[in-house]
Amino acid sequence: MKPSTRDRRLTWIFILPSVILFSLFAIPFFALFERSIDSDFFVNALSEQALKALRLSLISSTITTLATILFGTPFAYILARWRFRSKSWLELMIDLPIVLPPSVAGLALLIAFGRRGMFGSLLGSLGITLPFTTTAVVLAQMFVAAPLYIRSARIGFTEIDKQLEEAAQVEGANQWQLFKEVMFPLAGRALISGAILTWTRALGEFGATILFAGNLEGVTQTMPMAIYLGFERNIGIALALSVLLVVVSALLLGLTRKLEQNDNHRN
Amino acid sequence: MKHTLSLLWLLALFLAGCAPAATPIAAPMQPPATEEPDLVPAAVPPTDTPEPEPRTLNVFAAASLIDAFTEIGKNFEAANPGVTVAFNFAGSQALRTQIEEGAPADVFASANAKEMDTLVSGSHVDAAAPTPFLKNKLVVILPADNPAGIEDLEGLAAFGVKLVLAAENVPVGNYARQSLDLMNGQFGTGFKDEVLANVVSNEDNVKQIVTKVQLGEADAGIVYTSDAVAAPELQTIEISDELNVIATYPIAPLVNSENADLAQSFVNYVLSAEGQAVLAKWGFAAPQ
Numbered sequence: 001m002k003p004s005t006r007d008r009r010l011t012w013i014f015i016l017p018s019v020i021l022f023s024l025f026a027i028p029f030f031a032l033f034e035r036s037i038d039s040d041f042f043v044n045a046l047s048e049q050a051l052k053a054l055r056l057s058l059i060s061s062t063i064t065t066l067a068t069i070l071f072g073t074p075f076a077y078i079l080a081r082w083r084f085r086s087k088s089w090l091e092l093m094i095d096l097p098i099v100l101p102p103s104v105a106g107l108a109l110l111i112a113f114g115r116r117g118m119f120g121s122l123l124g125s126l127g128i129t130l131p132f133t134t135t136a137v138v139l140a141q142m143f144v145a146a147p148l149y150i151r152s153a154r155i156g157f158t159e160i161d162k163q164l165e166e167a168a169q170v171e172g173a174n175q176w177q178l179f180k181e182v183m184f185p186l187a188g189r190a191l192i193s194g195a196i197l198t199w200t201r202a203l204g205e206f207g208a209t210i211l212f213a214g215n216l217e218g219v220t221q222t223m224p225m226a227i228y229l230g231f232e233r234n235i236g237i238a239l240a241l242s243v244l245l246v247v248v249s250a251l252l253l254g255l256t257r258k259l260e261q262n263d264n265h266r267n
Numbered sequence: 268m269k270h271t272l273s274l275l276w277l278l279a280l281f282l283a284g285c286a287p288a289a290t291p292i293a294a295p296m297q298p299p300a301t302e303e304p305d306l307v308p309a310a311v312p313p314t315d316t317p318e319p320e321p322r323t324l325n326v327f328a329a330a331s332l333i334d335a336f337t338e339i340g341k342n343f344e345a346a347n348p349g350v351t352v353a354f355n356f357a358g359s360q361a362l363r364t365q366i367e368e369g370a371p372a373d374v375f376a377s378a379n380a381k382e383m384d385t386l387v388s389g390s391h392v393d394a395a396a397p398t399p400f401l402k403n404k405l406v407v408i409l410p411a412d413n414p415a416g417i418e419d420l421e422g423l424a425a426f427g428v429k430l431v432l433a434a435e436n437v438p439v440g441n442y443a444r445q446s447l448d449l450m451n452g453q454f455g456t457g458f459k460d461e462v463l464a465n466v467v468s469n470e471d472n473v474k475q476i477v478t479k480v481q482l483g484e485a486d487a488g489i490v491y492t493s494d495a496v497a498a499p500e501l502q503t504i505e506i507s508d509e510l511n512v513i514a515t516y517p518i519a520p521l522v523n524s525e526n527a528d529l530a531q532s533f534v535n536y537v538l539s540a541e542g543q544a545v546l547a548k549w550g551f552a553a554p555q
Contacts, residue, residue: 110482110484114482114483114484115414115482115483115484116482116483116484129429131467131484132429132467132468132484210471214431214467214468214469214470214479215434215468215469215470215471216466216467216468216469217469219467220468228471229434229436229471231361231364232358232360232361232363232364232436232471233360233434233436235364
């Protein structure tokens with residue numbers, strides 16, 4: 001169907017709002033780069049505080065991602081392939097941290113795993129305290145970021161053809177073989193893109209961390225924390241770290257999109 | 268077609284609504300001011316005008332002032348019908364940054380001279396304006412059950428104590444480190460380093476230290492005596508005057524205030540006997 005000239009003139013109805021909304025995203029990014037890329041950029045990006053924060057962020061978010069894959073894959077598999085009561089309720093709870101303000105997550109973590117917390121006091125009797133440790137940083141990141149992986153993996157597992165599963169069972173594959181030989185490879189791309197999303201989100205986690213883990217250089221001060229505090233102390237460091245985070249996040253997001261596109265081609 | 272037309276109208280309305288926003292935001296919370304000549308006498312509460320114009324005074328105040336200033340704000344509102352005092356409480360360094368970045372503030376009450384001086388040199392505050400309005404000093408707070416069994420100041424250096432301070436650029440964090448320097452003289456040169464090695468978190472403002480100690484997550488914190496007054500369930504360890512750092516808080520109206528008259532009368536109120544009585548009640552000392 002060819003749009004008439006008259007109709008074509010109305011295309012601005014679509015373009016104008018889009019441009020307005022797009023500038024909401026584009027202008028701040030541009031401003032961030034414009035103001036931070038100067039002679040001091042490398043001095044700030046390579047300052048001790050920035051490097052410590054970068055190192056901690058990379059280590060903690062990597063651990064978060066690995067732990068999420070380890071615990072989240074079986075969980076997503078159960079949610080995707082098993083049938084049981086109150087499953088939708090469980091799924092809702094797992095998705096909740098995606099939409100919840102991270103400060104709520106931080107407070108809840110502190111109340112649960114803090115020294116006086118419900119579970120934390122139990123840990124305390126074993127000589128383990130979580131708040132103010134790097135472990136707390138990882139837990140906070142997992143709380144907010146793991147749901148993204150579980151969600152993606154769950155969808156990946158769900159989309160696998162039921163017949164393949166049946167065929168494997170006819171061949172005599174047991175549950176573990178079915179998972180290892182069939183389901184895991186077929187859901188591979190969904191798992192990888194989920195893992196990257198989780199990694200990106202963990203890298204950006206701030207609200208839950210500041211409440212639950214506190215702020216100590218090299219121990220709990222991640223990049224977003226250093227940006228927040230840098231805003232009051234040394235805005236150069238805040239800007240440099242922000243630019244680094246934008247670039248890294250963009251690269252990772254690009255990678256997931258590429259994976260998703262390949263996935264679509266294949267189907 | 269009808270749909271398209273109504274969509275167009277919506278868009279037009281939306282754009283019309285957008286247009287003024289493109290110019291710098293002038294006074295967000297206010298109805299268009301009818302420049303009446305009674306602006307100056309408004310400093311004194313007008314008794315003969317029946318309906319005072321509703322106005323909002325934005326007061327940016329150090330986090331340690333939360334309790335005292337909230338009460339002062341209520342009193343000030345009661346004495347000035349139509350006036351709403353909106354507070355922004357945070358670490359003084361955070362407030363200073365916000366003001367520098369253009370936040371609409373009318374009054375700034377800082378926990379140290381440094382942040383105020385920065386605003387003076389940035390022409391946000393008149394050089395003659397800052398007035399000291401209270402004194403505060405440091406105290407060590409412990410959870411009610413004192414889980415680390417800290418008996419005295421030297422106990423802060425004991426191995427394994429979880430100490431929470433404010434970051435070095437937060438006034439109270441800076442004062443605490445100054446005080447630890449003084450303690451070096453009394454308890455031995457390594458004392459400060461031992462204590463700092465026990466720090467598990469550098470918080471962004473003093474009230475976060477109080478909360479972490481109240482929750483029992485930290486074994487000890489160094490805060491202002493006024494914070495200990497506001498949290499009477501906590502245990503305290505006094506810091507003697509020769510080891511303590513006396514903080515003097517300055518207050519000033521901001522040059523760019525849209526409510527200069529009101530800002531000045533708020534400052535005057537804080538300095539008045541009435542305002543000072545509220546501050547004393549919350550554990551602050553008079554400036555002189």
